[in-house]
């Protein structure tokens with residue numbers, strides 16, 4: 001028996017109680033950790049199944065013909081389960097939107113960053129406060145203090161560019177991704 | 190539960206079963222001879238009443254579920270079919286609809302009782318916490334249930350409340366999408382809500398079981414708030430309290446039946462008889478009455494909290510901990526208290542003014558620099574109001590339980606009750622309403638302030654300084670007079 005072997009033997013037989021406990025702690029910890037990892041692996045697909053399904057995501061683009069909208073008129077289209085407001089703005093409304101000092105706004109965006117063609121404003125018609133639908137698309141609706149939209153739920157006012165000007169909403173009405181397929185057809189999504 | 194003494198039963202079948210599974214011994218011990226304080230008043234009926242309501246909700250709900258269809262195209266019509274065509278469908282639905290309200294009536298009175306008589310105090314802290322948990326689960330169940338008939342209030346109530354979660358920094362929007370299963374409250378939301386609405390009542394049942402188990406370990410509190418010292422202070426649960434509970438239950442059910450048969454829709458909102466329309470928001474969204482005080486707290490926070498405001502609040506909170514909660518301050522020497530107080534108030538005011546008047550241009554007070562937006566602040570205040578209930582046993586550490594012997598506690602608590610009811614009124618009004626010349630949102634903020642002040646300042650303060658009246662020596666002496 002070589003020296004090395006003998007040393008090894010002493011090390012291996014020197015199992016004190018402490019070693020034994022440390023070994024058990026280690027086994028318990030690793031087994032427990034494996035259990036947690038396993039549970040997380042099972043939980044992930046279950047929770048993720050609650051996220052939007054593929055067919056829900058597939059409803060992602062629509063085409064809208066806007067040739068029927070005269071200046072000053074607006075209409076509402078459903079996109080991803082949400083209303084999209086499409087507004088044909090009058091020169092006066094465009095001017096109002098452009099003349100605002102951006103620094104005074106809560107959510108600082110110039111009108112030019114929110115439209116592709118000044119006559120056409122396309123925004124998601126969901127109040128950025130708690131998700132109500134603001135009114136203002138019909139001429140008979142309230143338009144708020146800034147000639148745009150008014151949210152009846154907690155009183156947010158939006159201007160002719162769909163920017164929040166007053167009330168609890170933190171952000172401007174969102175602009176969805178869209179493009180002009182032709183002069184009178186807009187593809188949203 | 191298995192071991193221990195077994196009761197004797199004359200009936201051989203019962204005896205045979207009991208030897209193998211001591212169910213009857215258990216019932217006999219926990220509901221037959223169970224020693225119960227002899228001085229209960231009618232406030233002690235509401236636990237049994239709440240239990241009855243839970244069973245009524247589960248029974249009526251399961252039958253409704255057999256006729257209901259959880260699909261946005263069909264849900265509203267299936268509920269109308271229950272109302273018109275299903276045999277006794279209207280009755281079953283009205284039992285369920287008004288049952289939710291009466292369940293909350295019972296539970297609110299039950300909670301009020303617990304607070305007034307100090308039932309949350311040692312050794313009943315866990316019992317109390319389990320109760321608050323039941324209350325939370327009930328709120329979740331009722332909120333989700335209200336979505337099922339898919340009327341206008343169903344849809345828009347769900348939209349507004351689920352949108353609250355978007356206030357959570359960074360992950361908020363993903364959480365909302367996860368809750369919805371889409372980009373708005375829609376069919377995937379309805380189907381999962383139905384599954385949860387079926388599940389949660391059984392979770393409640395399980396927590397109620399734990400609640401009652403914990404109750405039978407400590408025994409009941411009573412209007413005097415002193416522990417029974419022997420058999421002369423107690424009565425066997427049966428027949429004394431089975432009778433008293435039954436009597437109270439009958440009165441309660443008569444009132445409940447009056448609503449079911451004569452005013453079934455008076456507690457609901459007419460807009461929920463309009464089918465849900467994702468393009469039109471009702472002009473005035475209100476939750477069910479039992480949520481109104483919490484809804485008012487949610488709406489009371491209309492300002493953003495910036496760095497000055499939060500620093501001021503942190504300073505005030507430190508002072509509160511040092512000089513009100515603690516016997517002796519640990520970190521701050523007394524002479525520094527006043528300067529810190531002044532500085533904190535100044536910072537809070539500066540932050541508030543900076544937020545209200547952005548044109549002043551005070552640095553770091555713009556809305557986008559706010560650390561806690563108004564929306565997040567409202568959500569935190571609302572959930573915080575319930576968290577306060579959870580930690581109540583550690584906020585009120587006064588040795589006397591019952592408000593009868595603590596006049597200062599009694600009146601500040603009754604004022605809290607009035608404030609809570611008034612918050613309910615505020616919650617029912619449009620956000621921009623006014624009460625005479627005073628805007629309601631300001632009153633809402635003041636009431637919310639009292640609610641928080643009661644728990645965080647008044648209770649710890651009274652715990653240390655209220656002297657209280659002398660307690661009677663024992664329950665039977667107090668009830669029967671000296672002669673007993």
Ligand code: HEM
Nearest residue numbers: 246247250251253254257286289331334335337338387390
């Ligand atoms: C903790 C107990 C429960 C509470 C607080 C509760 C609350 C509610 C509420 C507030 C509604 C809306 C009522 C309306 O406006 O029509 C509702 C509807 C409903 N609940 Fe429950 N519920 C409970 C237990 C159950 C159970 C155990 C079931 C069985 C699966 C159930 C099945 C239903 C169904 C199918 C509806 C839709 C039909 C309707 O609107 O009348 N509920 N629930």
Ligand code: FES
Nearest residue numbers: 127129130151154
């Ligand atoms: S949801 Fe529009 S103001 Fe609150």
